[in-house]
Amino acid sequence: MTSESPRSTAVRDAALSAVPAALADLGALVRIPSVAFPGFDRAEVERSATAVAALARGLGIFDRVDVATAIVPETGEEGMPAVLATRAARNGRPTILLYAHHDVQPVGDESLWESSPFEPTVRGGRLYGRGAADDKAGVMAHIGALRALAEVAGPDFDLGVNLFIEGEEEAGSASFAAFLADNAEALRADVIVVADSGNWDATTPALTVSLRGNARFTMTVRTLEHASHSGMFGGAVPDAMLATVTLLSTLWDETGAVAVAGLTERDAETPAYSEETLRSEAGLPAGVAPIGGGSILSRIWNKPSITVTGIDAPSVRNASNTLSPEVSVVISARVAPGQSAADAYRAIEEHLRAHAPFGAELTFRDVETGNPFLVDTRGEAVAHARAALAEGYGVEPVDIGVGGSIPFIADLVREFPEAEILVTGVEDPHSRAHSPNESLHLDTFRRALVSEALLLDRLDATTR
Template identity: 50%
Template sequence: MTPHDSSATTFGAELSSITAQLPTAELRECVASNFDATVAELVNLVAIPGIAWEAFDASQLERSAEAVAELVRSTGLDDVQILRVPHEDGGLGGPAVVARKIAAPGQPTIVLYAHHDVQPPGDKGLWDTEPFTAVERDGRLYGRGAADDKAGIMAHIASFRAITEILGDKFGLGVTFFIEGEEEAGSPTFDTFLQTHRELLAGDVIIVADSANWQVGVPALTTSLRGLVDGTVEVRVTDHAVHSGMFGGPILDAPTLLARLIATFHDDKGSVAIAGLHHGGETVVDYPEASFRSDAAVLDGVELAGEGSITSRLWTQPALSVIGMDIPSVDMSSNTLLASARAKISLRIAPGQDPAAAMAAVQAHVQAHAPFGARATFTAGEAGQPFATDTHAPAAQAAMWALGESWGVDAVETGMGGSIPFIANLKATYPNAQILVTGVEDPDSRAHSANESLHLGDFQKAIVAQAMLLAALNDGALG
């Protein structure tokens, strides 16, 4: 790993003066003394299978929200609510837990976001333990939601407890807990929820505890997220299917022409070849190829695509995947020249890219590269904004300090190849808020997969780091 850019970890005299006076040792000791109880509370949360998908028992999601609300009340907050807003179809969205501590005069308000809903367990045969029975083994806690994102909830709660215990009446920050209940279902009512409760959820800094650290023992602040556009490409050749023997030769079938069109999306080196897409700069953090191949389960002999560092290919360059096709299966095939074929594509866009412009670029590319004069159309799907943190902003600088102080090694700035669409909603609704994306996961947490787990040592450090960050913000780190 390349050392973190020293310019991003150089703090001004004012911040250095603030951090030098903070009760870091007391906060660390407080978190440690309560850590077993924190883990026990996390174990209890893991036992609740709160899944926001329609096919699952909605009462468990309600039970999950109630359990989180009770944990927030246990911190001493009385203003705790479970709130929902309606879907477009009239049904209610997932239950979100919202609680507030009002700021003292002149103090900023910090919003602590996490989500209590979890992914379905999937094939239980792939689990080494029961998905909803948390099991500690070799320093890790296994169970669905142990990392994503019930550990994020407990990091917020445990750090808030520590800061209030150590600072007492000197803790003047406003704090708002916002624990969502439908993130794993795509946050379908998130924007409506923000607009409905705009004033209730307003803050100067929003800490989103739903990401990952660089590796076990090395903390990270996620400073960029790729955005997303998707859509469907269709190629049509004839008005209807015809016999492949009688007409094959002069006519190429639609799947073949679709394949030729798909092949134009990348150049010979595997980089996305759609004109008009933004490419960001190189990244500071190195991801050794051997580690990446192991983490991504790449087969021996398969060459990696694209150019530049692996992290730039993951974080600051576009990436296009074909995620579905409509053509007959092999078992249902016949000697027919197919008239049409469709493919759904997913395009991750780099920070700085406008999603509408990216969608237009795909549209233009499809029309310009229709093979053999076939009718090629692109139907736009969903779009999500990318995100980039202003790493020189006071909150980000304070966060980098707190992470490094807690772990005892410099924190790194990392990107995320995937998207967190609701971040764009937060930024649009609160354009002046500083958004910090933190997390408790690591490369082996296996969120969304079987045997999801949490590294308990790094979990404790994450709690300490957030307590230190809150202390710094309390003492004026925002300026």
């Protein structure tokens, strides 16, 4: 499964030796609550960016390391700080752009965490903490791999390296496109590695070759000019909750599959994947049935889905005998590869307007879209990546789709159409990214770091 040269063996050994320091640095990053969402402390995101920039400077390989921002075109506000480090290629070698993000999801209900979310804690071979997997581990896989390459090849190796560590991916990458436009020459590369995905399991590496897109928006349903007594008018007056529940129910059929005309599916084969595996990885209790039809992975990778992720309505604690005049919901749709996110959003909005019950008034706002992505797997960099993963993990990699979305990849494709884009990651199916008790499987991280170091070594020996 390996065909290692003496130098690649040395790079592998250096990468293995780099793991303890990388994990220590990861722990320090996890302690910084770098949530980029509105209402959270921007200073923590700035502190995180400063820490990442210090790690990049400490490598001693970059021509320049900056903490930079871009303006969000829609609002005129300054985006969150990113780290941009650049190193020019030499002697005809290619340039690689290494992407990850240092911002993290909010904690949510802290009572659901078994240990403090911003205190890295090791249990059962896993490192627990918010951002431990998504995506500060991606940051440290890049840093650790570069440390290994520099140790073996010296700081004057020929490969061009651009490092881009974003600061607002979890919050929607509002300034991403502007940042790319502002820094296009500094970011330009022949190969782009996006370390923000996952693996088949904790021991089997994967290349992500398809991603669903997303369409997220807020809908407000209004049926009354003001709240009214439910005893006095209930039974004759439609309240907003009734209208909202009735309307939302039209989005799915009796199996739970999406029932919106105009949303498309991708026809592609998927590997074997059992219901038992789904239950284990998703936390699906024995008495709850999966939804949809077709193979399980086709439902996750190749078909659309619609989820209600938030609702503004009277809470249980504040419930009263009142007809609610309006209810707002956040709807998150995943778009199958092959369909534009804008077309998918239009189809969903048209469906909702057409099915609004009782003449309910609908308004839509905060619309966010990101297109799906399909990787061209014929390139030389893909072959190098597969070989490096096989060597680093000791197991041949598999090509996977991902049901989640990385919308900014569409921006990368638009800005750098000639670049080969490789979507990799350090997560395994039990990482629980975005959820309480997020964690990183330590052996997976070790293998991922080694694999990336081997990929860098291969590209350093490749003529552009």
